[in-house]
C-alpha cells in the first residue's frame with residue numbers, strides 16, 4: 001500500500017509518541033542508571049572474554065594439528081574470566097533490573113491512584129491488570145532482552161570485522177556484511193512482519209484477561225444463572241484468537257531464525273573458501289581455524305535477535321500503555337495550592353466522557369456555599385457521579401467554569417485539591433489488610449481515638465469492637481470477611497477520617513439497612529457541622545438536614561423545594 005502524506009504523518013506521530021513513552025520510562029529508571037550501566041559493562045566484558053576464549057581455542061586446536069605447543073595459560077585466563085564475568089553480569093544486571101521494575105511499579109501505582117482516583121474514570125479492571133502485570137513485565141525485556149543483545153551486536157561486529165580484516169580486508173567486509181544481514185536486517189524485517197500481528201495479540205491478551213477476571217469475580221452469579229458454560233466459551237474464543245496471533249508471530253520469528261542461521265553457515269563457508277585459497281580470499285591455517293571458532297560464536301548469539309526485534313516493538317507499545325496512565329493526570333497549570341475550604345461554584349458546565357459519547361452535563365450551574373449540606377438527587381445515569389469526578393479533577397469540563405474558594409479548578413494543584421475534598425465513591429474498595437490499615441491508607445500520626453471516632457460516626461464502631469482483634473482484624477480479600485454493609489461503613493469511616501473541609505458522599509447508604517441509614521443521615525448533620533457535605537443519592541429519606549437540594553436531569557441542576 002502506498003504511503004499517503006496522511007499515513008506518513010500518522011506514523012511519524014506514533015513514532016514520536018513511542019519515543020516519548022520510552023523516554024518517560026527511562027526517566028523513572030534514572031536513579032538506577034549507574035547499576036544498569038555497570039551491568040551493561042559487565043555484559044560487554046563477558047562477551048569480549050568469550051570471543052577471546054574462542055579465538056584462542058581455535059588457535060590452540062590448529063596449533064595441535066600442526067604439532068606446535070598449546071598456550072593453555074591464555075585459555076585458562078579467558079575461560080575463568082568468562083565464567084566470573086557472566087556470573088557477575090547476571091547478578092548485577094538482574095538485581096538492577098528488579099530494582100528498576102520495582103520503582104516502575106511504585107511510579108505506576110502513584111499515578112494510577114492520583115489520576116484515576118481509585119476507580120473513577122478507569123472502569124475495566126481487566127485492562128488495568130493487563131497494564132499492571134503484562135505491560136510492566138514486558139518492560140523488563142527492555143534491558144535484559146533488548147539493551148544487552150544490542151550491545152552484543154555493537155561489540156561483536158567490530159571484533160569480527162577487525163580480526164577477519166587483519167587477514168584479508170575482503171574477508172572482513174564479507175563477514176561483517178553477513179553479520180549485519182543476520183543481526184540487523186533479518187530481525188528488523190521479522191519485527192515488521194510481526195508488528196502487524198502485535199496489536200492484535202495485545203488486544204487478544206487483554207480480552208482474555210478481562211474474560212478470565214469476569215468469570216473469576218462473577219462466578220457466584222454465573223453459577224446462580226447457569227451461565228458458566230457461556231462465560232467459559234468466551235474464554236476459549238479469546239484464547240483461540242490469542243493462539244492464532246501468537247502462531248503467526250512465532251512463524252515470523254522462526255523464519256527469521258532460519259535466515260540468520262543460514263547467514264552464519266554462509267560466513268563459515270566463506271572462511272573455508274578463504275582457507276582453501278578460493279575466490280581470491282586468503283587466510284593462514286592457524287588464523288582460519290581460529291576464525292571459524294570466533295565466527296561460530298558470534299553468529300550463535302544472533303539466533304535470538306529476531307525475538308529481540310519483535311520484543312522491541314511490543315515493549316514500545318507497552319511503554320505507551322503504561323505511560324498513558326500517568327498522562328491521565330493533567331498537571332495543574334500553576335502550582336497554586338487549593339484553599340482549605342470555600343464556595344463551590346459551577347457555571348454553565350458542559351461535560352461528556354469522551355468526544356463521541358453523549359453529553360452528561362449540558363450547561364449545569366449551581367452554587368454550594370462553604371459549610372452547607374446539600375443533596376444531588378437524580379435518576380440513574382443523570383451524571384451525579386460524573387459531577388463528583390469533575391470536582392476531584394478526575395475529568396475536566398468541555399466548557400464552563402468550576403470554582404473552589406474563588407479559584408478555577410484548572411489553576412489548582414490536583415493533589416492539594418483532593419486532600420481538601422473527602423470522597424466516598426459508589427463502589428468502594430477494601431484492601432486485603434487490617435481494618436486499621438484500611439482506615440489509615442498509608443497515613444501516619446493518627447491515634448486510635450480518632451479511628452474509633454470515625455468508626456462511631458459511620459455507625460460501625462460496635463461491630464468492630466465485637467471482633468476478637470478489634471482494629472487489627474483482617475478484612476479479607478476485597479473485604480470478604482465483612483458483610484457488604486459493614487465494608488461500606490468502614491469505607492465511610494475512612495472518608496470521614498480524612499477531615500477534609502468538603503465531603504462528597506456518593507450513595508453512602510448503599511448496603512445499610514434502613515434503620516442504620518436513618519441513624520447515619522441524622523448524625524451526619526451533627527458530626528459534619530461547619531463542613532461542606534455533598535450528598536449524592538437517588539432519593540431523600542426525609543431525615544437529612546439539608547440547606548439545599550437539586551435534581552439533576554437533562555444535564556442541568558433543578559433546585560428542589562425542601
Ligand SMILES: Nc1ncnc2c1ncn2[C@@H]1O[C@H](COP(=O)(O)OP(=O)(O)OP(=O)(O)O)[C@@H](O)[C@H]1O
Pocket residue numbers: 120121122123353360378379380381382383384385386387426538
Ligand atoms: N468513567 C466513565 N467513563 C465513561 N463513561 C462514564 C464514566 N462514568 C460515567 N459514565 C457515563 O456517564 C453517564 C453518567 O453516569 P454517572 O455515573 O455520572 O451517573 P449517576 O447519576 O451517578 O448514575 P447512578 O445513580 O446510577 O450512579 C452514564 O451514561 C455513564 O455511562
